[in-house]
Amino acid sequence: MENSLKQRRGLQVWFSVMIGLIMIPAMFGLSLGVTSVYIQILVKILEWSTLRIQRGHRDRPTLPVPAPLPNGLIQREGGSMEHEMGELRRYRTQSISRGEFALSDSFYFYRKGLESIVDDQVTQRFSSEELVSWNLLTRTNHNFHYISLRLTVIWGLGVIIRYCVLFPLRITLAIIGLSWLVIGTSLVGFLPNRRVKNWLSELVHLMCYRICARGLSATIQYHNKNNKPQKGGICVANHTSPIDIVILANDGCYAMVGQSHSGLMGVIQRSMVRSCPHVWFERSEMRDRHAVTSRLRAHVAAKSNLPILIFPEGTCINNTSVMMFKKGSFEIGGTIYPVAIKYDPRFGDAFWNSAKYNMVSYLLRMMTSWAIVVNVWYLPPMTRQEGEDATKFANRVKSAIAHQGGLLDMAWDGSLKRDKVKEEFKEHQQKMYSSMVVGKKARTSQEPHTESTKR
Amino acid sequence: MGSRASSLLREEEIEEIKKETGFSHSQITRLYSRFTSLDKGENGTLGREDFQRIPELAINPLGDRIINAFFPEGEDQVNFRGFMRTLAHFRPIEDNEKNKDPTASEPLNSRINKLLFAFQLYDLDRDDKISRDELLQVLRMMVLRMMVGVNISDEQLGSIADRTIQEADQNGDNSISFNEFIKVLEKVDVEQKMSIRFLH
Numbered sequence: 001m002e003n004s005l006k007q008r009r010g011l012q013v014w015f016s017v018m019i020g021l022i023m024i025p026a027m028f029g030l031s032l033g034v035t036s037v038y039i040q041i042l043v044k045i046l047e048w049s050t051l052r053i054q055r056g057h058r059d060r061p062t063l064p065v066p067a068p069l070p071n072g073l074i075q076r077e078g079g080s081m082e083h084e085m086g087e088l089r090r091y092r093t094q095s096i097s098r099g100e101f102a103l104s105d106s107f108y109f110y111r112k113g114l115e116s117i118v119d120d121q122v123t124q125r126f127s128s129e130e131l132v133s134w135n136l137l138t139r140t141n142h143n144f145h146y147i148s149l150r151l152t153v154i155w156g157l158g159v160i161i162r163y164c165v166l167f168p169l170r171i172t173l174a175i176i177g178l179s180w181l182v183i184g185t186s187l188v189g190f191l192p193n194r195r196v197k198n199w200l201s202e203l204v205h206l207m208c209y210r211i212c213a214r215g216l217s218a219t220i221q222y223h224n225k226n227n228k229p230q231k232g233g234i235c236v237a238n239h240t241s242p243i244d245i246v247i248l249a250n251d252g253c254y255a256m257v258g259q260s261h262s263g264l265m266g267v268i269q270r271s272m273v274r275s276c277p278h279v280w281f282e283r284s285e286m287r288d289r290h291a292v293t294s295r296l297r298a299h300v301a302a303k304s305n306l307p308i309l310i311f312p313e314g315t316c317i318n319n320t321s322v323m324m325f326k327k328g329s330f331e332i333g334g335t336i337y338p339v340a341i342k343y344d345p346r347f348g349d350a351f352w353n354s355a356k357y358n359m360v361s362y363l364l365r366m367m368t369s370w371a372i373v374v375n376v377w378y379l380p381p382m383t384r385q386e387g388e389d390a391t392k393f394a395n396r397v398k399s400a401i402a403h404q405g406g407l408l409d410m411a412w413d414g415s416l417k418r419d420k421v422k423e424e425f426k427e428h429q430q431k432m433y434s435s436m437v438v439g440k441k442a443r444t445s446q447e448p449h450t451e452s453t454k455r
Numbered sequence: 456m457g458s459r460a461s462s463l464l465r466e467e468e469i470e471e472i473k474k475e476t477g478f479s480h481s482q483i484t485r486l487y488s489r490f491t492s493l494d495k496g497e498n499g500t501l502g503r504e505d506f507q508r509i510p511e512l513a514i515n516p517l518g519d520r521i522i523n524a525f526f527p528e529g530e531d532q533v534n535f536r537g538f539m540r541t542l543a544h545f546r547p548i549e550d551n552e553k554n555k556d557p558t559a560s561e562p563l564n565s566r567i568n569k570l571l572f573a574f575q576l577y578d579l580d581r582d583d584k585i586s587r588d589e590l591l592q593v594l595r596m597m598v599l600r601m602m603v604g605v606n607i608s609d610e611q612l613g614s615i616a617d618r619t620i621q622e623a624d625q626n627g628d629n630s631i632s633f634n635e636f637i638k639v640l641e642k643v644d645v646e647q648k649m650s651i652r653f654l655h
Contacts, residue, residue, distance in 0.1 A: 112515055437607065
């Protein structure tokens with residue numbers, strides 16, 4: 001009896017020491033270097049396991065499951081609609097510019113249709129990225145086969161370490177971080193003085209987010225810090241998960257924008273507002289776009305307010321591409337500070353598939369991954385140019401972010417995750433074809449909705 | 456640590472599909488992954504809504520016809536075999552297949568079968584003839600009639616359909632039979648235009 005009590009107390013002491021060692025440096029933005037050593041060890045182990053798996057594949061060539069292809073299943077050929085129709089109609093004496101219809105015209109649509117059934121660009125963005133080589137997590141085990149005993153042992157060890165050692169540490173840190181946020185911001189809220197209050201509020205926010213980041217074993221690399229968002233500006237970034245906020249807020253203070261929730265989230269939101277202005281909307285307000293824009297405009301106009309953080313995609317995408325930016329954020333005015341966020345998929349899948357997992361199970365998965373390794377690039381500020389409308393401006397910012405982050409720049413709307421595609425895009429295809437039937441040369445030979453540029 | 460993707464696809468099934476469609480082993484398993492990712496209901500079959508969820512297919516003017524081609528007469532669900540059978544029509548023709556055993560049945564991706572696939576997408580009632588009405592229906596799907604600056608009325612479409620049938624019709628029955636269809640399109644590079652290049 002006494003022994004087990006001593007054991008438990010010993011464990012508790014050891015636990016608190018660990019927490020203290022992680023938390024206190026984090027609060028001051030310092031690092032003991034433990035995480036980087038951990039990451040390096042992990043990289044070595046993953047490289048070793050990759051080699052083992054490749055060797056296993058070579059020894060057994062009739063393995064039923066092949067490695068995933070990074071460029072998709074098929075090679076898309078052919079040029080624009082006009083070019084393809086022209087080729088199909090070559091057997092006829094008339095050219096495209098003279099119009100008419102050919103029985104072979106439909107072949108173009110059939111092939112396009114079948115190509116999209118086999119492999120399309122959009123639906124794959126709403127599920128986790130497939131890894132080239134397994135990273136020893138059960139959850140990413142789609143195509144990988146039993147290879148060797150050693151690999152299984154390492155995997156087993158990994159499970160024990162992740163669930164029994166790392167997970168309790170991380171959960172504790174997260175709880176401490178969030179409680180500190182609520183308590184700290186409420187305390188700061190009592191202060192009357194402007195400057196001291198702002199300074200303290202920023203300190204509290206930073207500390208709490210740093211603790212939370214430790215709670216995820218997050219290693220964040222910030223690039224081009226000279227382009228960091230300034231007060232009175234708008235920060236836009238690509239969206240992969242709710243953790244994006246923690247990642248960005250580790251290096252600066254932002255005014256959050258979002259819907260006011262009830263429950264625990266509501267408590268956190270309300271206490272945050274006490275120390276510095278954030279912009280929380282009621283659900284009914286969100287539908288009124290003008291109200292939203294004017295409130296954000298008022299916030300930006302007050303030059304002393306923290307920069308707003310907005311994710312214009314509107315939903316989480318799987319970090320392989322950037323989808324359409326909604327133009328609302330680009331109509332507010334002010335300076336836009338684009339930020340590109342790229343997660344390293346080897347250490348943990350950061351994408352929140354909200355159709356499959358709710359927030360709690362997502363966070364649990366995050367806390368039982370190996371680590372979160374992120375690259376954040378601050379891009380030079382952009383403003384809307386003369387004569388440029390909000391949509392063009394949004395696309396310009398999107399391309400810049402995609403280019404920097406090595407992501408595919410897509411024109412498709414992220415809301416296709418849940419909604420059906422709009423009729424007008426089909427009508428666009430029909431319109432282009434109609435010009436060919438009637439005999440006018442199509443004005444543009446580009447099809448904007450299948451246009452995508454890769455770096 | 457087993458592999459989840461192919462656990463539901465047995466070796467014998469893969470062999471059968473290979474024989475029937477000519478796809479390689481790795482192509483079949485990759486297409487099976489694609490099939491399961493489209494199968495949101497996880498019941499081993501695809502319904503029409505599963506296809507319509509693909510945005511690039513939803514904006515295709517002939518998308519509905521293509522989806523229909525996957526579903527056999529009167530059925531609402533297609534299993535993996537049926538899926539592969541339809542996809543097989545778009546497999547490229549390989550040279551070594553031309554020298555195959557002549558007693559074996561025509562492969563699904565031969566020129567004739569590719570043309571038959573396209574023919575059946577026109578010929579909805581399967582009476583082996585493309586009538587004026589059937590042609591008109593497809594024309595209507597592909598064209599935008601209310602377009603600013605251009606007027607494509609139903610009468611215009613009607614005369615286009617008439618001209619097309621006139622061109623192709625040889626036995627004077629005012630519709631296009633499969634042989635007439637083949638004759639009109641004999642110079643079209645069907646092998647290339649109705650094929651999808653699969654990456655191994």
